[in-house]
Amino acid sequence: MGPLEKLHVHHEKLINTIKSLAERAKTNPADTSLLLAYCNEYLVSHAEAEEVTLYTVEDDPNFVNNMIHEHKQVKHSLDVIDAAFSRGEANTLVSEINNFLTLLNKHFNEEENTLMPRISKKISEQELEALIGEAHQIEAEKKKSDVWSLFEYDHKRIDLNLLQMKGSKGNNEKSSEYYSKMRTQLLNHIELEETVLFPAFAEHTTPDHMGPVNVMIQEHQVITSYLSSPADSQGTAKAFEVLQDLIGKLAVHNKKEELILYPMINRELPRAEKERVFKECLDKFMRV
Numbered sequence: 001m002g003p004l005e006k007l008h009v010h011h012e013k014l015i016n017t018i019k020s021l022a023e024r025a026k027t028n029p030a031d032t033s034l035l036l037a038y039c040n041e042y043l044v045s046h047a048e049a050e051e052v053t054l055y056t057v058e059d060d061p062n063f064v065n066n067m068i069h070e071h072k073q074v075k076h077s078l079d080v081i082d083a084a085f086s087r088g089e090a091n092t093l094v095s096e097i098n099n100f101l102t103l104l105n106k107h108f109n110e111e112e113n114t115l116m117p118r119i120s121k122k123i124s125e126q127e128l129e130a131l132i133g134e135a136h137q138i139e140a141e142k143k144k145s146d147v148w149s150l151f152e153y154d155h156k157r158i159d160l161n162l163l164q165m166k167g168s169k170g171n172n173e174k175s176s177e178y179y180s181k182m183r184t185q186l187l188n189h190i191e192l193e194e195t196v197l198f199p200a201f202a203e204h205t206t207p208d209h210m211g212p213v214n215v216m217i218q219e220h221q222v223i224t225s226y227l228s229s230p231a232d233s234q235g236t237a238k239a240f241e242v243l244q245d246l247i248g249k250l251a252v253h254n255k256k257e258e259l260i261l262y263p264m265i266n267r268e269l270p271r272a273e274k275e276r277v278f279k280e281c282l283d284k285f286m287r288v
């Protein structure tokens with residue numbers, strides 16, 4: 001595979017994953033968490049790496065400035081999506097996701113159909129190969145692998161599904177649907193904390209930092225005990241009472257993780273380990 005083809009394959013993977021996550025977010029706003037986590041890790045680092053490698057070969061400053069300006073627009077659009085997601089503004093969210101996809105498509109097209117052909121006329125295929133290799137290297141280094149925000153986004157996703165479930169009181173079918181979605185996601189979240197995130201942290205921290213982890217694991221037992229009721233009992237008054245208790249317990253538990261444990265894990269995990277944990281957990285969040 002030549003260097004241009006390689007770049008194309010890389011772009012395809014990015015854009016296809018982003019498109020499918022964007023569709024999910026438009027159908028169920030709670031899944032915006034996945035789109036944001038994915039883009040913050042893989043798209044932002046990609047753009048930053050290009051600016052210091054491929055873009056430096058192009059010598060028309062207007063053209064380069066325009067491409068960099070488009071990166072800024074894409075980044076700004078992500079911020080708008082994030083704000084609409086946090087505030088629960090569903091309409092803004094959908095229209096901004098559409099805007100984001102338009103910006104991204106346009107940019108990828110320009111990059112492949114205009115920028116790359118121009119660059120490949122200026123340098124040899126070997127030089128281009130080396131430059132793309134360097135871009136990949138820098139892209140890997142620029143990844144934030146912010147496990148704190150990844151898990152915090154997943155809390156938001158579960159909270160939103162809980163809210164939607166509360167809002168569907170009286171509609172048993174909708175209510176059961178949100179319940180089973182929320183239940184699967186919450187069990188998956190807890191499992192990933194206990195089998196991936198916490199063990200990785202345990203390996204790289206001192207035993208006195210394991211106190212908060214043990215408290216979280218005990219709280220997980222309480223939380224999962226609320227999830228045992230079958231989905232078909234949803235919609236009943238009793239189920240809504242249980243739901244209210246679960247929301248209260250989760251709020252306290254999540255705050256402790258977000259304010260104490262996740263920042264500690266983010267600080268203490270070595271880079272490569274964080275990257276591995278981020279990738280594995282995001283992949284698994286995306287499956288449910």
Ligand SMILES: [Fe+2]
Pocket residue numbers: 047050071107111
């Ligand atoms: Fe770009």
Ligand SMILES: [Fe+2]
Pocket residue numbers: 011046050111
């Ligand atoms: Fe690109």
Ligand SMILES: [Fe+2]
Pocket residue numbers: 190193216220253257
């Ligand atoms: Fe937890």
Ligand SMILES: [Fe+2]
Pocket residue numbers: 151155189193254257
């Ligand atoms: Fe958590």
